[in-house]
Amino acid sequence: MSFRTLLLRTLQAVQPVLLEPGVMVAGSEVPNLLEPDARCSLLISRDVDLAVPVERHGAVKARLSEMSGLRRSEEEPSVWLPVGADLMEVNFIGMDTRGDRVGETYVLEDSELPLLVFPHLSLLRPGTPLNVEGLVIPVPRPAGLLLEKLLTDRSGEKGDRDLLVALALLLVSRPRDLDELEELYRGLPPEQRYDARSGLIALSLLEPHVQMPDPTPHRALLAGLLARLESGEPER
Amino acid sequence: MTDALHDRVRRMRERALIRSWEYRQRNLSKGVWHRLRRVLVDAAQAWQVDDPDADRLERGGCVPLAVGLELVPPKRVFFATEEQLATLSSRRRVPLRLGAVLLQAGNLVLIAHDSRLLPRSLRKDVSNGV
Numbered sequence: 001m002s003f004r005t006l007l008l009r010t011l012q013a014v015q016p017v018l019l020e021p022g023v024m025v026a027g028s029e030v031p032n033l034l035e036p037d038a039r040c041s042l043l044i045s046r047d048v049d050l051a052v053p054v055e056r057h058g059a060v061k062a063r064l065s066e067m068s069g070l071r072r073s074e075e076e077p078s079v080w081l082p083v084g085a086d087l088m089e090v091n092f093i094g095m096d097t098r099g100d101r102v103g104e105t106y107v108l109e110d111s112e113l114p115l116l117v118f119p120h121l122s123l124l125r126p127g128t129p130l131n132v133e134g135l136v137i138p139v140p141r142p143a144g145l146l147l148e149k150l151l152t153d154r155s156g157e158k159g160d161r162d163l164l165v166a167l168a169l170l171l172v173s174r175p176r177d178l179d180e181l182e183e184l185y186r187g188l189p190p191e192q193r194y195d196a197r198s199g200l201i202a203l204s205l206l207e208p209h210v211q212m213p214d215p216t217p218h219r220a221l222l223a224g225l226l227a228r229l230e231s232g233e234p235e236r
Numbered sequence: 237m238t239d240a241l242h243d244r245v246r247r248m249r250e251r252a253l254i255r256s257w258e259y260r261q262r263n264l265s266k267g268v269w270h271r272l273r274r275v276l277v278d279a280a281q282a283w284q285v286d287d288p289d290a291d292r293l294e295r296g297g298c299v300p301l302a303v304g305l306e307l308v309p310p311k312r313v314f315f316a317t318e319e320q321l322a323t324l325s326s327r328r329r330v331p332l333r334l335g336a337v338l339l340q341a342g343n344l345v346l347i348a349h350d351s352r353l354l355p356r357s358l359r360k361d362v363s364n365g366v
Contacts, residue, residue, distance in 0.1 A: 076240045105248050107241045114238045116245065153251045191259045198270065204277045205333050219332070220349040223277050 004040035016066035026051035031168035044211040095121035143180035150199030279346035286326035290343035
């Protein structure tokens, strides 16, 4: 089974949750889905991240029983595992854009669907839902997710992969997405702007990873974006 | 049941603290790796040259970047043009990664993607002849 088929089947299985307003596919699968006809040629990841706005947590929980072919992981209950080989793992992650804890990393406690709330997911803005083979897939606009990936904490292989997801998003971004990226970037505090630039720097010098986009041919693009973000910064 | 999630939160917060420390260190000696990486981003190519060739570049007006001189042992890192590079007979291309080959090079000559994107102070160095 092709990776694209596996991904689309998984999104079909979680469609009841995806219909809940505010829920989005939010991880490495987004650039694959944003390719023409959701070609899924950019990178391979064996899981799907679903961002759940914390204010929609109750509504999403009510939809869990409508999902098919997945079961909750005993070890980590925010993860749902495929029952068969025709689906991928699904991770539910929390997104807090309007509560008292915006910008904080915390656990939304719940016996049925606890969520790890990632602070930079608050940068995500809903994009136009994709329609792939009759399946409606809510995705964020690339700019916010790209910035979120650049800000991600970089430790080991996972950090490298997040940066390569940022590269994949950059490759499917249009000029207006980069304008939005710059606008979002300018709204960050200095320390996070520095982190975002550090992410781009690390990405530019990253070694190729199997089944992930290679930064090497895109280094000039990365240098140009970095110079654009640096313009107006007091330090260079 | 949520122990694993709480453990991840704890580790993420610890790493966030380390990143804050790194941010505060950015202009001090601990920030040298960041500054070196930043210079390398602007380079399309990196070449290792021997001391006599690096001396030639300097005599011709190329100024070694400050960040290289902050390292121990110091490293002479230049931006140069392809024409300048072509005159350096010891040149040997090295991969643009913070790996052993690049770090062991005593003298590095960098070719910029686009010299217009370099900070103003470096643009002058690139335009100087050997």
